[in-house]
Amino acid sequence: MNDLLSLVDWSRAQFALTAMYHWLFVPLTLGLAVIVGIMETIYYRTGKAEWKHITKFWMKLFGINFAVGVATGIILEFQFGTNWSNYSWFVGDIFGAPLAIEGIMAFFMEATFLAVMFFGWDKVSKGFHLASTWLTCLGATISALWILVANAWMQYPVGMTFNPDTVRNEMTDFAAVALSPVALNKFFHSVTAGWVLGAVFVVGVSAWFLLKKRHVSYALKSIRIASWVGLAGILLVAYTGDGSAYEVAQKQPMKLAAMEGIYHGNKGQEFIAVGILNPQKEYDDNQDPFCFKIGVPGILSFLATRDANGFVPGINDILQGGYPTTNFAGDSIIAPSAQEKMQQGRAAIAALGDYRNARERNDSMAADSALQTLRDNYEYFGYGYIEDEAQLIPSVPMVFYSFHIMITLGGYFILFFIAILILERKQLLEKLRWVLWICLWSIPLGYICLQSGWIVAEVGRQPWTIQDILPTYASISAIEVSAVQTTFWLFAIIFTVLLVAEVSILVKQIKKGFNPQPVKNK
Amino acid sequence: MTLDFSFYQHYWWFLISLLGAVLVFLLFVQGGQTLLVTIGKDEPRKSMLVNSLGRKWELTFTTLVVFGGAFFASFPLFYSTSFGGAYWLWMAILFSFIIQAVSYEFRSKPNNILGRKTYDAFLLINGVVGSVLLGVAVSTFFTGAEFSIDKGNLLSVGEPVISTWDNPLHGLEAIASLPNLLLGFAVLFLSRVLGALYFINNIDDATVYTRSRQSVLYNSIIFVVLFLAYVAFLLTAAGYETEGGSVMERPYKYLYNLLEQPIIATGFILGVAGVLYGIIRTLVSRKYRYGIWWTGIGTVFTVLCLLLLAGYNNTPYYPSLTSPESSLTISNSSSSLFTLQVMSVVSLLIPFVAAYIIYTWRQMNAKRITADEIEHTTDKY
Known part of the structure; x- marks a missing residue:
């Protein structure tokens, strides 16, 4: 079991590493694509050379960033097979489809029109070039759509049923998977976050030019x-x-409880605006979870239930159950305790074993009865792999602080863009050098904000790869820990080198400025 | 023909094979990368070659990624068994593509930390390792691998993984097999032939033209020898056959597959003929620049038919050497009927995708690359 835990931890670390690196480059791609598209549209409509210079400058930076996004992206797809092979079988029937659709609908579009966008200036018409730029943007966005549909499905597994003969989940409703409310929110939230990052990047780099006059x-x-x-x-x-x-x-609900550091929930639950967690706090002791906090009463209840007096369960409420809630099918129930869920999960796993034995003996009566037990308990199948209820709690400090960093910076960026628009309109921006410095230093804040969001989404759902159905320990590949350690470090080194190279090249290209002349080959 | 489960399984094996076949054709980029030194020699020429390939590399890369995604969606048991088991083989392939992805963009940019030579070395590594190992991996569809699958493992909470690899080398053992290496190097030399043919088609430069033709000559000789040796091995090899759930060994299985499926046999022969015609015409007629199309489309046909031989006619496309009954067939490893149907609707987009790829290819390749163009543009690698 220790080896298994260690293997799970290293596999998770590797996935987190590669996904976080990927998420450094992707949002800039999504955001710059839109901005460059708008710039080129203006060039297309006005025909002014200055807009072509502006477009090509940002496009060059887009290309440098895009390359690393591609390099870090390929590993994410194949990693489901290499490091999460059990997962790939158990839900591949549903999860694989968005990945394949992403490839067919998005990646070819990106790859094809990207080449036109970079090298087609003198080869194709102005209109076709503009269309290519927007199609590259569209391809990147569609790609985000499908991968986020896949991710959302892990958080909210709809549109499927468990097939005991193939021992996996099978898709029954594609529209439910593709159009789930979680997927749509996730898609718009992530893509528009990319716009914000692209915008902060452009404002920050432009501010540097203004500082340098x-x-x-x-x-x-x-x-x-x-x-x-x-x-x-x-x-x-x-x-x-x-x-x-x-x-x-x-x-x-467990993710939400961790995001706000709630151990015992209330009606009219306050929203923590600022807080410092008590590092000694364990879920089963009576210590105050906070050393310090400023909260606004009722707000979290309103956000979570659309009723300022609604009940928001805390970590212990979720473990102990007993409060009114809705189940997966949407029916009103009294929440079961973690122990009850674990019993149900074990019953489901045992019933699957009974079913397989009965089928082998051709005993259809026994098979039907086992199948019924399996179906009755399947909602909590994954709890059958949980040994201790404490495993059900994600890292509260990581999720809490990431969430609060994210929303604080989000609030900051609303003010930031309003202020910049006003100052630019009043032609004050050039004169206020301290504002320009803030613009420049807002670039790293944008990255911190987006990485925090990713941590909230992914660490917050631990221990689940598929919410309530499959925990990480049951998702892995049977390989040696040392193999995963080796590839982890290889990725860490190679991606870090590529990141350093990218930043170094970007800085140099920015310093060269707009509209540089070609350099002859030596 | 009824549109039953078996139809969709055969349809998706066809699409996977087609994607694999197109991927091997597009490995002309990898082949070209291994020729940068021999055909390029000086930096201005090398720059032409790099920029010629640089406008296509993403297509190859994307095809590889889509091949993976489509394989996952249609035959997830292969994805989980082979990728999770032959860990080092696939990781080596992936690493070789990771370093490729940045090399074009970064190689000639100032302040690129590692220096141009390193990025050019990355391109060479990707060209050699990527091509050879992809060939090795494809060869295991015939030569098999050491794995076993027990879905009952999911019931064991302490050790729930259903697919286990029975060789501690986790995929590296595939490289030690002579037939696998034959196909691996056949793919490498084919990709070099294709690369040289692509330079002939896409670059307007007398020296590049002459050197590329020489390259076509000696690389195609090596390729033909390796390829014939592999075909001889394949047609004499025994394979598995599935009948009503049981797996039996059958001598000359792949030869029988060829004889019992005349359409595939015809496609295979036409493909090989196309490959050879493109090569020979380029070698005999000076000034001929379209060999890439004959050899390229011939490659697509040949590889497509080879992969169909691996999976059709009750043949497990991924034989297990340690646990024959665990062998993967297109019926026991596929997605559910519903998922295959949904995916099949999506696959109707493929002709549109192919159409815009071909349209932009023609737009972008209408004029050949010249030394003059590369020298006077800022839009280059």
Whole structure:
């Protein structure tokens, strides 16, 4: 069992490493694609050379970033097979489809039109080039759609049924998978977060030009477009963030409890605006979970239940059960305790074994009866692998602090883009050097904000790969821990080197400025 | 023909085989990467070659990724068994593609930390390792692998993994097999032939043209020898046959597959003929620049038919050497009927995808790359 836990931890670490690296590059791709698309559209409509220079400058930075996104992306797809092979069989019938659709619908579009976008300036018509730029953007966005549909399905597994003969879950309703409310919220939340990051990047880099008093007109034009994209993006992020929180409250209450550090829930639950967790706190002791906090009463209840007096369960409530809630099918029930869920999970696993034995003996009566037991208890199948209820609690500090960093920075970016738009309109931006420095230093804040969001979503759902159906320990491949350790370090080294190289190249390209002349080959 | 479960399983094995076949054709990028030194020599010429390939590398890369995704969606048991088991083989392939993905973009950019030579070395490594190991991996569809599958393992809470690999080398053992290596190197030399043919088609430069033709000559000789040796091995090899759930060994299984499926046999012969015609025409007629299409489309036909031989006609496409009854067939490893149907609807998009790829290819390749163009543009690698 220790080996298994260690294997799970290393496999998780490797997935987290590769996914977080990937998520450094993808949002910039999503955001810059929109901004570059708008810039080229202006060039197409006005025909002014300055807009072509502006477009090509940001496009070059887009390309450098895109390459690393591709390099880190390939491993994510194949890793489901290499490191999560049990998962790949158990839910591959549902999970594989979005990945394949992503490839067919999105990746070819991106790859094909990207080449036109970079190298087609003198080879294709202006209109076809513009279309290619937007199709690259569309391809990247569709790609995000399908991978987030896949991710959302892990958080809220709908549209499937368990087949005891093939011993896996099988898709029964594609629309339910593709259009689940969790998927749609996740998609818009993540893509518009990408717009925000792209916008912060463009504003920050342009501010650097203003500080250096270079390309002032180009920089101001870039800032204007990026700020509008950023403002639109952050407002949509806030809106879909609210939707996401509501979905989490309904479907993953443990994640919500961890996000807010709630151990004992209440009606009219307060929303913690700022707080420091008590590091000594264990879930089963009576210590105060907070050393310090400022909360606003009723707000969390309103966000989670759309009723300021609604009940929000805490970690212990979820473990002990006994409060009114709705089950997966949407019926009103009294929440079962973790122990009851674990019993049901074990009953489901045992029933699966009985079913297989009965089938081998051709005893259809026994098979039917076992199958009924399995179906009755399947909702909590994954709890059968849980040995101790404490395993059901994700890391509260990680989720709590990530969540609060994310929303604090989100609030900051709303003010940021409004302020920049006003200052730019009043032509004050160039003069206020301290604001320009803030713009520049907001770039890393954008990355921190987005990485935090990812941590909330993924660490918050632990221990589940598929919510309530399959925990991480039952999802892995049977390989040696040392093999995963080796590939972990290989990825860590190679991705870090690539990141350093990318940043170094980006900085150099930015310093070269807009519209550089070709350099002859030596 | 009824549209039953078996139809969809055969349809998806066809699509997977087609994607694999197109991937091998598009390995001309990898082959070209191994020729940068021999055909490129000086930096301006090398730059032309890199930029010629650089406008296509994403297509190959994407095809590999889509091949993986489609395989996952249609035959998930292969995905979980082979990727999770032959860990090191697949990881080596993936690493070789990770380093490729940045190399074009980064190689000639200032301040790229590692220096141009390193990125060019990455391209060479990807060209050799990627091609050879993909060939090795495909060969295991015929030569098999050491794994066993017990879905009952899911019931054991302490050790729930259903697919286990029975060789501690986790995939590296595939490289030690002579037939696998034959196919691996056959793919490498084929990709070099295709790479050289692509340069001939896409670059307007007398020196590149001459060197590429030489390259076609000696690489195709090596390729033909390796390929014939592999075909001889395959047609004399025994294989598994599934009949009503049981797995039996059958001598000359793949030869019989060829004889019993005349359409596939015809496609295979036409494919090989196409490959050879493109090569020979390029070698005999000076100024001929379209060999890539004959050899490329011939490659698609040949590989498609080879993969169909592996999976059709009650043949397990992934034979298990340690537990024959665990062998993967297109029926025991596929997704559910419903999922295959949904995916089949999505697959109707493929002709549109192919159409826009072909359209943009023609737009972008209408004029050949010249030294002059590369020298006077900022839009280059």
